[in-house]
Amino acid sequence: MKIAGITDPVTAIGLRLAGVRRAYEVENSAEAGELFDSLIKNEEIGIIIISERIAQDIRWKLDRFLEERRGVRPVVVEIPDKVGPIPERMETVRKLVRRAIGVEVLR
Numbered sequence: 001m002k003i004a005g006i007t008d009p010v011t012a013i014g015l016r017l018a019g020v021r022r023a024y025e026v027e028n029s030a031e032a033g034e035l036f037d038s039l040i041k042n043e044e045i046g047i048i049i050i051s052e053r054i055a056q057d058i059r060w061k062l063d064r065f066l067e068e069r070r071g072v073r074p075v076v077v078e079i080p081d082k083v084g085p086i087p088e089r090m091e092t093v094r095k096l097v098r099r100a101i102g103v104e105v106l107r
Contacts, residue, residue, distance in 0.1 A: 001046030001073075004039050006032055010082045011051050020049070029057035036061055045074045051081040 004022040005015040015023035022045075026032040032054050039045050055062055055078045062076060 002044045003047045003049065004042075004045050004074075005049040006035055006039070006054055007049070007051040007079075008054070008081050011079070015049065026054060029054075033058045033061055036065075040065060040069075040074060048074045048076045050076060050078055052078050053081055 002022060003020050004024065005012060005020050006024055006026055007015065009025045012023040012025045024035055026035060032050075036048070036050070036058060039048050050062075066076065
C-alpha cells in the first residue's frame with residue numbers, strides 16, 4: 001500500500017521529507033481533479049493525503065467518491081497547508097469526531 005499526496009509545493013516538500021514519495025504539487029483545481037481521478041484508480045494507492053484548500057476546490061469530486069466508495073481504498077485524509085487549518089473545517093471535523101466516538105472535542 002502506497003501513500004500519495006495532492007498539495008501545494010511547500011506541503012509536498014514536507015511530505016517528501018516524511019517519506020511520501022508520491023507527493024504531487026498542483027497549480028489549480030483542474031489539475032488537482034485530474035490527479036485525484038488518476039490516484040483513486042491506482043490499486044497501489046492506499047492513502048491519499050490532500051491539503052484542505054485543494055480539497056475545497058474539488059469538494060464535489062471528493063464527496064462523490066466518499067459516497068460511492070464508502071469503506072474502500074484509498075482512504076482520503078485532508079490536512080492543513082502552510083497557511084494553517086481552515087476555521088470552517090474545524091467545526092466539520094469536530095462533528096465527525098463527535099459522531100464517530102460520541103465525545104465532544106474542545107479546543
